[in-house]
Amino acid sequence: MPEGDTVWYVAHRLDEALAGRVLTRSDLRVPRFATADLTGRRVLDVTPRGKHLLTRIEGGLTLHSHLRMDGAWRVYATGERPHGGPAHQIRAILGNAEFTAYGYRLPVLELIRTAEESQAVGHLGPDLLGPDWDPAEAVRRLAADPARTLGEALLDQRNLAGIGNVYKSELAFLAAVTPWLPVGELAEGVPERLVATAHRLLEANKDRPHRRTTTTRRTGELLYVYGREGRPCPRCGAAIHKAELGDRVTYWCPACQEGPAAAGAGSGG
Numbered sequence: 001m002p003e004g005d006t007v008w009y010v011a012h013r014l015d016e017a018l019a020g021r022v023l024t025r026s027d028l029r030v031p032r033f034a035t036a037d038l039t040g041r042r043v044l045d046v047t048p049r050g051k052h053l054l055t056r057i058e059g060g061l062t063l064h065s066h067l068r069m070d071g072a073w074r075v076y077a078t079g080e081r082p083h084g085g086p087a088h089q090i091r092a093i094l095g096n097a098e099f100t101a102y103g104y105r106l107p108v109l110e111l112i113r114t115a116e117e118s119q120a121v122g123h124l125g126p127d128l129l130g131p132d133w134d135p136a137e138a139v140r141r142l143a144a145d146p147a148r149t150l151g152e153a154l155l156d157q158r159n160l161a162g163i164g165n166v167y168k169s170e171l172a173f174l175a176a177v178t179p180w181l182p183v184g185e186l187a188e189g190v191p192e193r194l195v196a197t198a199h200r201l202l203e204a205n206k207d208r209p210h211r212r213t214t215t216t217r218r219t220g221e222l223l224y225v226y227g228r229e230g231r232p233c234p235r236c237g238a239a240i241h242k243a244e245l246g247d248r249v250t251y252w253c254p255a256c257q258e259g260p261a262a263a264g265a266g267s268g269g
Contacts, residue, residue, distance in 0.1 A: 002067045004050060004162020005205040008129045010073050011048035012207075014055065017075045017099035018043040023057075024078075025095030033111045038063075043094070048129065049121045050161025055094070056114055064120045065092070066108035075101050128162035128202045138195045146184025150175075150259075151245045153183050160195065162202055169226040169251045170213045171198055173235075179250050181259030225251040 002010070026038035042058040053073070055063040065071070074084035078100045082090075085104045092103035103109065112120060125141050126134045138160040142153050153159055154168045163171070172179045175194055177186065186194075205211045212222045214234070224234055229242040229251060238255035243262035254261055 002051065002071075003164035003167055003202075003211075004048070004128050005202045005211065007051050007053060007067065007162075008048045008202075008206040009209065010067070011046045011053055013075055014053070014073055014101055015046040017101055018055070018094060018096065019045050021096035021098065023094060023096055025093055025100060027093040028063075028109065028111065029091050029093075030109050033109070036111050038094070043096075048127075050124045050127055050130075050157050051164070052121050052124075054117060054121070060114050062112050062114045062117055063092070063094075064108065064110050064112055064117070065103060065106050068107045071106045071108075072104045073101055074104065075099055124157050124161040125159045126161065128160055128199050129206055130161070133199065135192070135195050135199065139191045142195065143183055143191050147182050149180050149245070150177060150183055150186070151179030151248075151250060154179075154194075154198075155246075155248065160198065163198060165248045165250075166211065166223065166226045167198060167201065167213075168245075168248070170201070170224055172252060173225045173257060174213075176257055178252050178254075178257045178259035178261055179245055180261060185259070225253060227251065 022040065022042050023038050028034060028036050038057055044056040044058060047054045047056065051066060053065045057063065072084060074082060076082050078095055078098055082102045084102055089104045090102050091106040091109050094101045126138045141159040145153065150172055151168050154163050154171060168179060171194055174197055175190055201213055210222065214221055214224055225240050228240045230239055233240055233253040233256060236253065236256040238253055240251055241254050242249060242251050244250065245262065
């Protein structure tokens, strides 16, 4: 599932292509909104909110979309043949005289009143990349359920919006604790450092297509633990492990990350 920095990057590209321009093509290929015609209306802006995309359109309308696991928006010059996937996977088309955006495999696509956006995104916690970012409130929400595992708390968008599976694993590694450690057992000051690190990493990655959490510039070493099962930990050299946490895969170092591990977790080799 795309994380907050990826969604911000997509929103920025869509905003550059659509904002301030009048729609000359509009096609929403979902039954509920198939008859909606947005042509002749100006796109005001495309704003990310956590992992959600809000395309605001003249006349008090917002096209709300969410990429989840497989969704994508692709932008092409108008008249250019799109190649983001088979035509039957296109769920939305928004075009103007210069650019056309195609939404592929969008699991969430709805046209709502801009005044009612809170019904779609009002449940979200502080947005790591939003103008209203509030680290103190994010820490408060993260620590509100002391018995909850760190991994689950980080993924809960009601705590802070924008963290996904990659950052969950990377943040736990950087804090030197396992994702199964209850939030209430984090040492003093760790929640604040976790939140600050999350904000710093997403800010650093939002303008580039390839995410990096490491400080090394060696080729292929973009992440510390995510996707590196069986490879040596960059901190201590032990083999990285992989296991499930809820319905998500998790990577961690059993040697230098303190705390409980997944039940039945085997070796990373």
